[in-house]
Amino acid sequence: MKTRPLVVLAHGTRAPGALPVLEQVSAQVADLLPGVVVRHGFVEFQNPTAREAFSGLHDPVVVPFFLGGGYHVLHDLPGLLAEHGSGSATRHLGPEATIIKVVADRLRQAAAEAGTAVTSLDGVVLAGSGSFRRRPVRETEQAAALLARELGVPVRPAYLAKTSPTAREAVASWRREGARTIAVAPYLLAEGKFSRALHRSEASFVAAPIGAHPAVARVVAQRYREAVGSEIGIECARGRVSLAPVAAG
Template sequence: MTATTHRTPSLGPPRPDAPTDAPTLVAVAHGSRDPRALTTVQALLAEIRAQRPGLRVELGHIELAAPLLGDTLAAHAPGDVVLVPLLLGRGHHVGHDLPRAADAAPHLRSVPAAALGPHPLLAEALHARLTEARGRRHGPPDAVVLAAAGSRDPRSAADAEHTAALLSRRLGGTPVRPAYATAATPTVPRAVAALRAAGHRRIALASYFTAPGHFATRCARAAGPGVPAAPPLGAHPALARLVLHRYDEARVRARPALSALPAAA
């Protein structure tokens, strides 16, 4: 099936330099022992800073890597911060870890933002990474497995299914089946097998991860031979736009607790 082109809904024109009293954007990554993860997240933060010059952007990890979120918040001078999770769906980290970290830093006025997904900008970035993985020689896939980390929170699976529908729409109706590395079903091999049983032969794997790490690598390997795996979303400009969008949503929602700034267009 030939993919059709979809335009991602505009979030307005690029914003000017951030006011000097803008709350700090604290990007909250999960953390990984894979050194590629930190490099990738730092590249994403560089893209965010390029899109919003003058905005202070800091990094904190939930676990496994430095700087840890608690240390980043403890070192921050008293003021306003917005915690933007670099996580793609709802779950324990977004619902519990971010508010707990905010409570542990009473010298800050902290507001947690929503998880990044689902959102059309994620479908834009996923589509771009799929195109990179297959290249012109292979052409578009006839089915896609959307590989995600997985969670026991049913809302996380619902978010992945919503993203799969958005990606399918962007691909012109190509079937997109979510699959998970842990804590949820189906697994990647079972999703691939089900699509093959349905007659699909040009299957690709979309890596629904912000950065490389254990689960992203496991999913790519589990897809098996003949199933090209797209890289994680990384520093794609659409992902940086989405991080800023979640930041703007949170600070506008939190008025007047945070410094009042004009709403995003």
């Protein structure tokens, strides 16, 4: 049986100077999956586009390079697959304990650079991208609970768009309660407009986004292995489109 190709699909950013995280993670994934064709693409703003990434591929496995199951995962990706005529979409990447450990590591690095320790923090704000849908908001709340368990300090979720509180509001709330040392941990895969906005939150310091960490590549590779091992098929007029089951948002 022919090995199915893999496409890792991210949102994309217009922020100048953003690091090529998706490209780097995709290269790491290719090393983890020898013999598998691995491509990457973006839903908007950057190239290659999703259509370019799909071009010439039959029955690709698409791993959404998203932490939450928001609009792009639930609407755009199925539409792109239906247009292509074959393929399957796996579950997105979060909330995953493996990735939360990376968030914790980024925070520890930032704390060390600020001359402090995570255990001395009064609080942490975990800043996700935000959504009008309840499901990705709930997933950010779950990620905050996982991070609190990992760090041993209080963690509250916040959002960069569409949902309250914002990171700035969450930091201000901690301050009103008497907290002095507050850090912001981006629950974001890559640098961009959202991550840069966090530096206006008035936190004591802001950690780096998750970035091209080997743990992220391992999660992507695992999603692929799960998909090729167990699929739910839906016949489409131009070929087979199989979509992973999605919980109601």
